[in-house]
Amino acid sequence: TTDVTLSGRTRVLTVSNQKGGVGKTTTTVNMAAALTSVGARVLVIDLDPQGNASTALSVPHTADIPSIYDVLIDEFPIAEIVQVSPESPNLLCAPSTIHLAGAEIELVSQVAREHRLRTALDEYLASLDEPLDFVLIDCPPSLGLLTINAFVAATELLIPIQCEYYALEGLSQLMGTVKMIQKHLNPSLHLSTIVLTMYDGRTRLAQQVAEEVRQHFPQEVLRTVIPRSVRVSEAPSFGQTVISYDGQSAGAVAYREAAVEIITRDAPDGASETEEGS
Ligand code: ADP
Ligand code: MG
Secondary structure, three states, rough: OOOOOOOOOOEEEEEOOOOOOOHHHHHHHHHHHHHOOOOOOOEEEEOOOOHHHHHHHOOOOOOOOOHHHHHHHOOOOOOOOOOOOOOOOOEEEEEEHHHHHHHHHHHHHHOOOOOOOHOOOHHHHHHOOOOOEEEEEEEOOOOOOHHHHHHHHEEEEEEEEEEOOOOOOOHHHHHHHHHHHHHHHOOOOOOEEEEEEEEEOOOOHHHHHHHHHHHHHHHOOOOOOOOOOOOHHHHHHHOOOOHHHOOOOOOHHHHHHHHHHHHOOOOOOOOOOOOOOO
């Protein structure tokens, strides 16, 4: 395996993009599995009522299972809902259930409604004997209270961008929300990583989009690009990530390379104040 040195502190990344179908969940679960494959201990928090990350990690998440809903609404400790994914003993998942669909509304009337995940996560991380290297939070496709809870709980924002038309459209809205969060709720949140996904190098369009995104975000875009690959899209129906489903496939190789890049470029502490607005 690849020789990487982990930082020894827990990096919390929220995987967000208010567009649906751009590869948030796919990136969350495969990046998490790839990170574990190079020696990291990782927690995935499934914050999407769809529960696709829980499904892909083969973690039970029927309505009767304690979930991130209970953490956000009833102040359950995260330790009580975490499950180990069959992918790896070092890959944990805080599952989502269908109850989470109501949480967006229920949170509105809660005390400290934007900080509920942050408080629970801080408590959980402080309680661990064996520390985690990464927490990845899979967000729903909206900028509502669930996503805001993820932004408040994280220090890093990871944006997957699909290499197609209008890839940059909507990004200014996302960055506007991030600025608002930095100002009012979490000054240490910063955009650390952009992952180009579903890249089809045979099309000029994909190349153009990739080039354009790199021009806008030269520091943030990973060198590694995730190719469009059938193996990536079919892995979840076997309750697997592409890393375990077909570790030699182009998608698995790319996610492992991307994971190593994320570990080795290691974001500096605190927000980057030099970020130029675009
Ligand atoms: P989101 O979480 O942003 O809604 P998903 O991760 O669920 O997006 O991905 C949307 C669809 O695209 C899914 O059907 C998924 O299987 C597919 N997909 C994502 N990444 C790839 C890829 N690299 N190659 C092929 N299909 C992909
Ligand atoms: Mg998703």
